[in-house]
Amino acid sequence: MGFNVDILEIVSMMISKFKTVLREPEDIVVEQFTDTDDMYLIAKGACEVFIVDEKKNRNRIKNLRPGDYFGEISLIYGCKRTASVNSSKYSTLAMLKKVHYKEILIEFPDLQEQLKQSIFRYKDRMKRFTVSSI
Numbered sequence: 866m867g868f869n870v871d872i873l874e875i876v877s878m879m880i881s882k883f884k885t886v887l888r889e890p891e892d893i894v895v896e897q898f899t900d901t902d903d904m905y906l907i908a909k910g911a912c913e914v915f916i917v918d919e920k921k922n923r924n925r926i927k928n929l930r931p932g933d934y935f936g937e938i939s940l941i942y943g944c945k946r947t948a949s950v951n952s953s954k955y956s957t958l959a960m961l962k963k964v965h966y967k968e969i970l971i972e973f974p975d976l977q978e979q980l981k982q983s984i985f986r987y988k989d990r991m992k993r994f995t996v997s998s999i
Contacts, residue, residue: 875973882965888912888952895936897949902963904936910956915949928953937980940966 883906888894894905897917912929926948929935938947940963952958970977 875969875976878969878972879961880959882969883959883961886958886960888956888958890952890954892952894950894952894958895939895946895948897946899946901946902936902939902943904934904940904961904966905950906934906959906961907931908957908959910952910954910958912950912956912958913953915951916947917949923949937983941977941980 885908886894886905888910894912895901895903897915907929909931911931912933912935914926914929914935915923916926917923929950935948935950936946938944940961
């Protein structure tokens, strides 16, 4: 990801703030256009990302594996979900609530800017449009 701050310190602090969430295959973890602002990290299992486009077609965008995260756009910008994410296997997820994310930013203020930079690198045009509209 190219983080400049000490990633081990961030990870250690974040782990203490995470809540473990278990999902079964086909469970909806987050749904596009909803107002939640939690961020998730996949510890075990797999998830699929779907986006409903302007023609109301549901398109699978990508698969997520352990170590991948999602939900950071809503967490950072306070906007509606830009995609839906379903568990495609039995999955163990680490959920980070916005209040805990803010606590992490007190210790590591550069983290938010670095997450924003990774968001702007997304290749999906709907996500880029949503972020640029904020």
